[in-house]
Amino acid sequence: MSIANIDHTVKQTEPQWQTHTKIKNASWLHEAPTEYLISLFRNKNLEMMFVGGCVRNSMLGIDSYDLDIATTATPDEVIQMFEESHIQYDNQHKQFGIIIATIDHRIFEIATLRKDVYYNTNNSRYPDEIHFIKDWLLDAHRRDFTCNAIYCDPDGNLYDPFNGLQDIKESTMRFIGNAEERITEDPLRILRFFRFYTLFNIKNMSYFTEKIIKNHAELLSNISQTILFKEMRSILSQPNIIALLSIMDKTKILQHVLGIANPDLMLLREVVWLEKRASILSGILPDPIRRLGALVSFDYELSHDLVIRLNLNHDDMTNMLFLSKAFHEYDLKNYDEIFQVFGHILDLSHMRHLILIGWAVDRAYSPPARKKSANYWLNVFAKLSYTETDNMPVIKNKILTIGFSKGYLVGKTIKKLELERCKKTYKKGKERLTNYIEKYT
Numbered sequence: 001m002s003i004a005n006i007d008h009t010v011k012q013t014e015p016q017w018q019t020h021t022k023i024k025n026a027s028w029l030h031e032a033p034t035e036y037l038i039s040l041f042r043n044k045n046l047e048m049m050f051v052g053g054c055v056r057n058s059m060l061g062i063d064s065y066d067l068d069i070a071t072t073a074t075p076d077e078v079i080q081m082f083e084e085s086h087i088q089y090d091n092q093h094k095q096f097g098i099i100i101a102t103i104d105h106r107i108f109e110i111a112t113l114r115k116d117v118y119y120n121t122n123n124s125r126y127p128d129e130i131h132f133i134k135d136w137l138l139d140a141h142r143r144d145f146t147c148n149a150i151y152c153d154p155d156g157n158l159y160d161p162f163n164g165l166q167d168i169k170e171s172t173m174r175f176i177g178n179a180e181e182r183i184t185e186d187p188l189r190i191l192r193f194f195r196f197y198t199l200f201n202i203k204n205m206s207y208f209t210e211k212i213i214k215n216h217a218e219l220l221s222n223i224s225q226t227i228l229f230k231e232m233r234s235i236l237s238q239p240n241i242i243a244l245l246s247i248m249d250k251t252k253i254l255q256h257v258l259g260i261a262n263p264d265l266m267l268l269r270e271v272v273w274l275e276k277r278a279s280i281l282s283g284i285l286p287d288p289i290r291r292l293g294a295l296v297s298f299d300y301e302l303s304h305d306l307v308i309r310l311n312l313n314h315d316d317m318t319n320m321l322f323l324s325k326a327f328h329e330y331d332l333k334n335y336d337e338i339f340q341v342f343g344h345i346l347d348l349s350h351m352r353h354l355i356l357i358g359w360a361v362d363r364a365y366s367p368p369a370r371k372k373s374a375n376y377w378l379n380v381f382a383k384l385s386y387t388e389t390d391n392m393p394v395i396k397n398k399i400l401t402i403g404f405s406k407g408y409l410v411g412k413t414i415k416k417l418e419l420e421r422c423k424k425t426y427k428k429g430k431e432r433l434t435n436y437i438e439k440y441t
Helices: 030-041 053-060 075-084 136-141 165-167 179-185 189-199 207-222 223-237 244-252 252-260 265-282 289-294 300-310 314-329 335-342 348-367 372-387 390-402 408-423 432-441
Strands: 018-020 048-051 066-071 087-089 099-103 105-111 114-117 129-132 157-159
Touching: 030 099, 030 252, 048 053, 053 066, 053 165, 075 087, 075 099, 075 105, 099 432, 114 136, 114 244, 165 300, 179 189, 179 207, 189 207, 189 244, 189 252, 207 244, 207 252, 223 252, 223 289, 223 300, 244 252, 244 265, 252 289, 252 300, 265 289, 265 348, 289 314, 289 348, 300 314, 314 348, 348 372
Parallel strands: 066 105
Antiparallel strands: 018 157, 048 066, 087 099, 099 105, 114 129
8 A cells, every 4th residue: 555645634624423334354253252341331321433553454454452442331331240250350441431351361442532622831742631421423523533533333244434444545644633732632643643654654744744753753752662662673573664754754753762873774775684694594574662762873871771761571671781781892704703703692593583683784884895794794694593502592492302400500510511602512402401510429
């Protein structure tokens, strides 16, 4: 799908609340947890419809995991229904009319129809007032984009007051109402806009939309970094992001969200290209942390600043700092050095991680005369696929399977084996491993 322009606002036609067609590709609608939840609402004579991502994704042929439900029931009515049915729920966002329930591992977010009122006095992305209502069309008016304001009743009938179905068909992103007002109400809609930009495979952005986003980019500084990176993580996980991030750089979004003034789009382009190619060979998938590191050229200081700025979780922080440290302390273009240094501490998937970066660095920075051939790197991946690595977590498991119990002796043995690896006298194999263990215990 492609389109030459992006409309910044909804067409000025009177919205109608009437059914248009039946939903397609909505397997979630007929799953047992969904049908059970529908029956609960019907038994209570409470109205409900599916809305937002699950409906939009179905029209795009994309699976949905969390289902959003709109209802005329009040939060207290929803809670009472769940308690009577012994359903696990979370009412942390009850003040916004949102109750989250889990049925057989399927997550449902149930939101009471509401009208949001903004006075723009609290410098927040949340409304100043919330009024619970019974008017479906008024609820649709509060939503951000036309593609997210398509409702689906339990029988699969679609209600599309703002022509979102047509916009999906034409790969058009449009705000509902005035774009500037919607962004001012909730600046996070800027990042949501870019996330859907990749989802719809849109090629160009109108000058007017670009100007609006650039003029309001600084409002993103009012949002917590944790929330911002949740959206950025989703954007960085998309298959094709180079054109998108170029626009986000041009509109100063990357600077306001990530603090990156001069992103390394050249290195990132190579990483993204190789992820596609390497996935055929080794199951390497798009990785948001790897891509984030590429944006700052795996610079250790910049990576450290990003870790703090974005309040990354422990795993993301560890990966980010490890990649940047490995990038600057070792020659990732040299397979023998990578394996010699990291072969005893990393599993194969992490080794592939480093090799892919080495290949990307080689393509992005090496002079033509010194670039290694594609066959060289393909052979490296092939060689790695049949190379046995005995990293220490694997060795620990092997020690336990041989028959030694957990405890002090296992830890002592692993330390001795680490010294052997450093002296390059360690040899692989279960029989040799047993001999080492007997030697050290």
